């Protein structure tokens with residue numbers, strides 16, 4: 001042990017990296033053969049880990065063994081190819097390397113003056129995202145830790161831009177399919193629960209624009225101030241894309257903020273089919289994207305884009321005498337002026353490195369493949385007797401259920417079906433409720449999921465159908 005254990009020498013740093021690298025590589029190589037989910041007994045195991053503050057250190061190898069042998073395997077295999085539950089992403093390895101670099105050099109990117117070149121690399125990432133969604137000059141944004149935080153920043157920005165501090169009567173609108181991050185953000189931003197309107201969706205799970213218009217008119221007549229319309233560019237349940245053109249037009253007519261939740265779907269703008277589905281997204285005032293979903297980044301990577309970045313700055317900028325001077329050149333950015341965060345990790349590097357290494361093409365190809373796989377799975381599901389496609393994929397999610405016996409027992413039947421599919425542990429699916437019906441969904445997003453795993457998925461569904 002060196003005199004200062006917190007400062008390893010070159011040899012020790014190499015040992016630390018090599019020890020981790022060996023296990024990481026073994027782990028990643030074995031992802032396809034790992035169970036899709038392995039959480040039986042994991043809660044009890046977690047309980048056994050509760051311990052007081054360690055007073056003395058333990059051997060590195062022993063700790064790595066514990067992590068890779070005992071802790072990591074007891075989880076959903078959310079990075080594996082069989083994970084088609086919730087909204088996967090996978091986590092590309094190159095991003096992990098970027099994280100290691102970013103954490104090891106530990107430069108400060110909250111303000112431009114502290115690391116101008118590094119801040120610019122992250123600013124480039126934000127610009128590239130703006131380019132993907134069709135935002136022009138004057139747009140900008142920030143990388144966040146995820147979609148929920150991006151949503152909160154968006155709603156606060158909208159509130160400050162549209163109604164200022166007097167927002168007790170300001171109302172917000174979204175379909176009944178919007179992710180709950182929207183209601184949560186509205187609540188955290190201080191809006192009374194009753195000011196958030198849930199608009200019924202149509203048979204394709206898109207917001208009913210006629211009902212939205214009526215709700216806005218009704219609220220105006222009752223003395224409310226309609227403030228924000230939120231559209232979904234890919235809902236979490238079925239991947240439904242709202243009519244963004246119509247929503248944008250309405251928001252403009254009503255002088256309201258138009259927000260789009262593209263946490264799951266917006267990166268499909270890289271594909272031709274995605275662009276067709278999301279026409280009108282470029283008219284949004286703000287868009288949430290989640291690189292940790294459809295750009296295959298590790299968890300902890302979200303993004304908020306704002307069409308007029310000045311509004312984001314106006315809502316968040318606050319100077320202090322102990323900070324370096326902020327940039328006044330339009331070209332440059334101090335991230336702390338655009339977000340609630342001051343000190344933060346250099347998260348931009350994990351997006352920058354893979355995009356510079358490969359260019360955008362492999363990402364586009366992956367997303368196109370996912371659109372194909374969801375359609376392939378839908379066609380195969382249709383061949384199963386009694387299988388009902390509840391939501392055809394608009395992007396890369398298909399929702400379905402087995403219809404057999406009386407209506408009252410269908411939910412129980414489908415919950416059993418989900419259990420039987422997942423019990424095989426080759427794939428992991430999740431379910432959700434649409435209206436009052438329980439449905440299963442396949443959400444194919446990971447860059448590790450290809451036709452072989454979708455075939456496996458369908459084999460397991462067929463076998464489970466025979467069992468229930």
Ligand SMILES: Cc1ncc(COP(=O)(O)O)c(C=O)c1O
Pocket residue numbers: 087145146147148149179181234235236261262263264265290302
């Ligand atoms: C459509 C949609 N919006 C928002 C979110 C919330 O994003 P995050 O989990 O990154 O906070 C999700 C997460 O699944 C989502 O699917």
